[in-house]
Each structure stands twice: as C-alpha cells, then as structure tokens.
Amino acid sequence: MWKKNEAFTLIEMLIVLMIIAVLIILIVPNLGKRSQEVNSKGCEALVAVVQAQVDAYYAEHNRFPTSLNALVPEYLNEEQKTCNDKELGYDSKTGKVRG
Template identity: 40%
Template sequence: MKNQKGFTLIEMLIVLAVISILMLLFIPNLADKSQTINNKGCDALLQMTENQLASYELEEGEEPATLQSLVDNDYLETTECANGKKEITKNTTGELTISNKNDEEE
C-alpha cells in the first residue's frame, strides 16, 4: 500500500471540534466587550469635544453658540457617538455630557 498524504476524516472532525470549542469560548467574550468599547469611544469623543471647544474659543475669541457650530466650522466631524445611540450635548451650566439621542428627540 502506498503512503498517502492528507487528513483522515477523524482528524478533520477533531480539528473542527477544537475550532468550534474555541469559537464558543471567545465569541461571547467579544460580544460582552462591545458595550465597553462603545462607552470608551464616547468618552474619547467627549474629551476631544472639550479640547476642540477650547480651540474654537482661542481662535474665534468667543464660545460657540451650539456644538453644531464646531461641526459646521470643521472643528469636529460629528457630536454623535459611533454607535449612533448617544451624542455629546451641552447642559444649561455649559458642561459637556454624553446623553442618549432618544432623550433629545422626545
């Protein structure tokens, strides 16, 4: 009998089983991290908005009327977080906060 190279059916099934087990272990962990990643992205956008607000004030000599002014004058691309559910807003005291977009629309 000749020496044939290749995988047997049993070897392929074992490899598939190992890959399946690894996927079952890692995919749920990645899904749990999604919320954390989105929150960190919003925090980074908040910090960048604060910095760009200060930059606007230095260059223009006044505070912008709205955060949309930062977008219109190319200081920011958007005030909306990457997931589209939250955005940066300015409260009545002038403090920047992260809020749900649904709260603003209602």
C-alpha cells in the same frame, strides 16, 4: 506490495473540527463584549475632542458657544456631534460636554 496512505482519517478530521468549534464558542462571546468596550472608549475620546474644541472657541471668543451647532464647520464636523447615534450633551453656561 504495501500501499502507503498519507491522508487524514475521518476521526482525525472530526477531532480537529471539534477543537475549532470549541475555540469559536469560547472566542465569539468575548468579541461582543470587547466591541461594547471599544464603543464606550470611542465615545469618551469623542467627548474629549469636542470639549477641546469648545475650549478653543472660548479662548478665541471669550464666551462659550450657544450650542454644538455653533461649532460647525469651523471647529467640528457634523458627525462629531453624535456618538453611537446619540446626540452629545452640552451645557452652554459651563461649557461642559457630556456623552
């Protein structure tokens, strides 16, 4: 009697592993580029939020805060003063926040 084998051969398994390896080689470098783009967009959004809080402070006090530290804790959290471990820039004369 003939015995029916329904398993993958070694060649088939090697071909599947090769295809998976090629896909990983193509995808992983793109993920690194995307994470930098996401971090950049996140910093831009944080700058916009902090700028809005500076504007809210100005609306209430009719003057710009002397520093971003003056906004903590009523307007900002301590963590919102930095993005990617860099301190946000602030000009107290114009009230402009920069990343």
